[in-house]
Amino acid sequence: xxxxxxxxxxxxxxxxxxxxxxxxxxxxxxxxxxxxxxxxxxxxxxxxxxxxxxxxxxxxxxxxxxxxxxxxxxxxxxxxxxxxxxxxxxxxxxxxxxxxxxxxxxxxxxxxxxxxxxxxxxxxxxxxxxxxxxxxxxxxxxxxxxxxxxxxxxxxxxxxxxxxxxxxxxxxxxxxxxxxxxxxxxxxxxxxxxxxxxxxxxxxxxxxxxxxxxxxxxxxxxxxxxxxxxxxxxxxxxxxxxxxxxxxxxxxxxxxxxxxxxxxxxxxxxxxxxxxxxxxxxxxxxxxxxxxxxxxxxxxxxxxxxxxxxxxxxxxxxxxxxxxxxxxxxxxxxxxxxxxxxxxxxxxxxxxxxxxxxxxxxxxxxxxxxxxxxxxxxxxxxxxxxxxxxxxxxxxxxxxxxxxxxxxxxxxxxxxxxxxxxxxxxxxxxxxxxxxxxxxxxxxxxxxxxxxxxxxxxxxxxxxxxxxxxxxxxxxxxxxxxxxxxxxxxxxxxxxxxxxxxxxxxxxxxxxxxxxxxxxxxxxxxxxxxxxxxxxxxxxxxxx
Amino acid sequence: xxxxxxxxxxxxxxxxxxxxxxxxxxxxxxxxxxxxxxxxxxxxxxxxxxxxxxxxxxxxxxxxxxxxxxxxxxxxxxxxxxxxxxxxxxxxxxxxxxxxxxxxxxxxxxxxxxxxxxxxxxxxxxxxxxxxxxxxxxxxxxxxxxxxxxxxxxxxxxxxxxxxxxxxxxxxxxxxxxxxxxxxxxxxxxxxxxxxxxxxxxxxxxxxxxxxxxxxxxxxxxxxxxxxxxxxxxxxxxxxxxxxxxxxxxxxxxxxxxxxxxxxxxxxxxxxxxxxxxxxxxxxxxxxxxxxxxxxxxxxxxxx
Numbered sequence: 093x094x095x096x097x098x099x100x101x102x103x104x105x106x107x108x109x110x111x112x113x114x115x116x117x118x119x120x121x122x123x124x125x126x127x128x129x130x131x132x133x134x135x136x137x138x139x140x141x142x143x144x145x146x147x148x149x150x151x152x153x154x155x156x157x158x159x160x161x162x163x164x165x166x167x168x169x170x171x172x173x174x175x176x177x178x179x180x181x182x183x184x185x186x187x188x189x190x191x192x193x194x195x196x197x198x199x200x201x202x203x204x205x206x207x208x209x210x211x212x213x214x215x216x217x218x219x220x221x222x223x224x225x226x227x228x229x230x231x232x233x234x235x236x237x238x239x240x241x242x243x244x245x246x247x248x249x250x251x252x253x254x255x256x257x258x259x260x261x262x263x264x265x266x267x268x269x270x271x272x273x274x275x276x277x278x279x280x281x282x283x284x285x286x287x288x289x290x291x292x293x294x295x296x297x298x299x300x301x302x303x304x305x306x307x308x309x310x311x312x313x314x315x316x317x318x319x320x321x322x323x324x325x326x327x328x329x330x331x332x333x334x335x336x337x338x339x340x341x342x343x344x345x346x347x348x349x350x351x352x353x354x355x356x357x358x359x360x361x362x363x364x365x366x367x368x369x370x371x372x373x374x375x376x377x378x379x380x381x382x383x384x385x386x387x388x389x390x391x392x393x394x395x396x397x398x399x400x401x402x403x404x405x406x407x408x409x410x411x412x413x414x415x416x417x418x419x420x421x422x423x424x425x426x427x428x429x430x431x432x433x434x435x436x437x438x439x440x441x442x443x444x445x446x447x448x449x450x451x452x453x454x455x456x457x458x459x460x461x462x463x464x465x466x467x468x469x470x471x472x473x474x475x476x477x478x479x480x481x482x483x484x485x486x487x488x489x490x491x492x493x494x495x496x497x498x499x500x501x502x503x504x505x506x507x508x509x510x511x512x513x514x515x516x517x518x519x520x521x522x523x524x525x526x527x528x529x530x531x532x533x534x535x536x537x538x539x540x541x542x543x544x545x546x547x548x549x550x551x552x553x554x555x556x557x558x559x560x561x562x563x564x565x566x567x568x569x570x571x572x573x574x575x576x577x578x579x580x581x582x583x584x585x586x587x588x589x590x591x592x593x594x595x596x597x598x599x600x601x602x603x604x605x606x607x608x609x610x611x612x613x614x615x616x617x618x619x620x621x622x623x624x625x626x627x628x629x630x631x632x633x634x635x636x
Numbered sequence: 637x638x639x640x641x642x643x644x645x646x647x648x649x650x651x652x653x654x655x656x657x658x659x660x661x662x663x664x665x666x667x668x669x670x671x672x673x674x675x676x677x678x679x680x681x682x683x684x685x686x687x688x689x690x691x692x693x694x695x696x697x698x699x700x701x702x703x704x705x706x707x708x709x710x711x712x713x714x715x716x717x718x719x720x721x722x723x724x725x726x727x728x729x730x731x732x733x734x735x736x737x738x739x740x741x742x743x744x745x746x747x748x749x750x751x752x753x754x755x756x757x758x759x760x761x762x763x764x765x766x767x768x769x770x771x772x773x774x775x776x777x778x779x780x781x782x783x784x785x786x787x788x789x790x791x792x793x794x795x796x797x798x799x800x801x802x803x804x805x806x807x808x809x810x811x812x813x814x815x816x817x818x819x820x821x822x823x824x825x826x827x828x829x830x831x832x833x834x835x836x837x838x839x840x841x842x843x844x845x846x847x848x849x850x851x852x853x854x855x856x857x858x859x860x861x862x863x864x865x866x867x868x869x870x871x872x873x874x875x876x877x878x879x880x881x882x883x884x885x886x887x888x889x890x891x892x893x894x895x896x897x898x899x900x901x902x903x904x905x906x907x908x909x910x911x912x913x914x915x916x917x918x919x920x921x922x923x924x925x926x927x928x929x930x931x932x933x934x935x936x937x938x939x940x
Binding site: 109151173419465 | 801802803805806807808809810811812821824825910913914916917918920921925927929930931932933934935
């Protein structure tokens, strides 16, 4: 078969203060004509480094130390600057994750497409204009948007513009580096269908980079699985789907949450609400000064209860207001209308140092990004010992006894969140631990207060696939063992169904659907929930 | 990034030179005056050119220029460094309160910062310095009063951004007090910005202090670098061509500022990892590195 791109024994090093780090280690794969090749890996596995190496836009301290990259039999690694410049975009183009970063906010869409074409080929003004119109038709955007600025378009539309620019010079290979990760599930599906339709029509090849194995298995012809800079498995989607040839592929396949309700839901829920939210409204001040203010309503008449020993899944796409609810419930944000009652006490009545601290003891939070929620300058010991000092009365102990008590408590909490052996973690800095371990430390910090409620704001979305299920299971175990109620915020309805007793679906600040998990999956009450569930079910591409 | 930043600073050759220059002058300022206890004493005929007896020559008053230059360093550097520190500390305090608490407090403090930024600095400094009793501490307070606003503004915006980080929210939810969050969670993350603000402020305060004293607004009987220049013009050094009365002092001022600027290069590299990465590649492969070019290919082993 005709090969468009051949990568042979590619190695890339990142130079460091002392020595170097092998980011890509002897990787070989090839992409055939008119093929969709998926490259899957967790963060740090080297997949984005490969993309940048193919275009040779990898910045310092990266250097290519070995191998060949053949584009139609020409070695990209021995090309000079001018042939590189003509290769980029004309032969190989790229669509990146964040369309907003790829588009110039000051230029109209028209000018951005024209610039790309004119900088590579000499073409008359009329021809370039008709090419622009043609491209807009291809990606399914109205031609009138040519005169818009990027900020006037939605995320999905912007990504279509970027795809149009990538197609502008009819390249043989388009690299898609997580093109849909920043989009919600519904537009993700639309964009991918569009890309595949165009591929069929124009006959280019696709190198699709993603961390989402479930997504890539839907439509890729072949898939490569990367781990720690090595390509551990390459095969057709079918083979990978049924477990692949490597242990790691199998582990990834098994960690995809299936859309089914949890096994023992609703059994031990006590119908005794801890939190009662009625008619909650929040307006964000867009522009405020001493004299005037304008606002945007982000929460509109939100009402729900959280019972003792219950997990609620709060599902919605970005901008639906789910994180705002978390911030209001933890008193990080004020709210304008409605009532939030906590064990019968109105949240806005909790004032003063004493009662605020008492409130902090009852509700704790785990954040999305375990890199950002642990301060990089503190060790695990200093993070957790602060928590212990705040929430335990140790002031009557001597200094030595106190240190002993802190250490004892710390070891027990670390083993409770599944870090073993616990004593090896005490003096580690956040950057010395993996994402999953950091998230466990975050959870340990929340648990020290012995809270009645934990709010988990997308606790698994930044984690690698293989550890996601472990963290979800840990949350379920805590609920069972410690009788903690959990509000689980997520954009992924499958993981919400897996863990929650009840699900609330949010859209643009409003609750559109709610009910027990199995009921929501089996017969969703709102067209939006149905859409979410459909795009989660496997086989949506082949169904088309 | 924050750990080992001192050793990282010393690794950078530019900042190493800067640190040596600045510490050289600080050591001179500390021990020098003990060797020249009376810099104002009449030692020889006025306006003698540099010779073996008086290495830097003598002033129009017949004083030894070397003695005056060394003795002047103590007051000038002390006032400069402490004014720099106070300016940054005041800026940090006001900027942190405004950035952390936001809302009405921020509105009022930002207004105050803007008013101070808009006031013409030099005329205000001259007026206040003329109004206060002459002396180094008056100069110090003038410098702090007119200099804090810029740092407050810069540091406020950094606090504003750090305040939205998850680890700050996490600390608040855990029950930490606001004071503790600012001091233990936010300030340590700003160390490189605070240090470079301090260096910038010190360069400014030394220059402004010398300028005010040159205009005769300090205590002219004290020996400082600014007063040295004031007396040099008073004795018509330029007209008589006696360059040795002002060049040594001027050179010292320039060298201290130069040294401080060099230290800033090192801080730049700490707070901007990209500069460090470029240096690493440039040092290892000097002939291949091209900042705007394609990723370099260096085959360490023959391709298999």
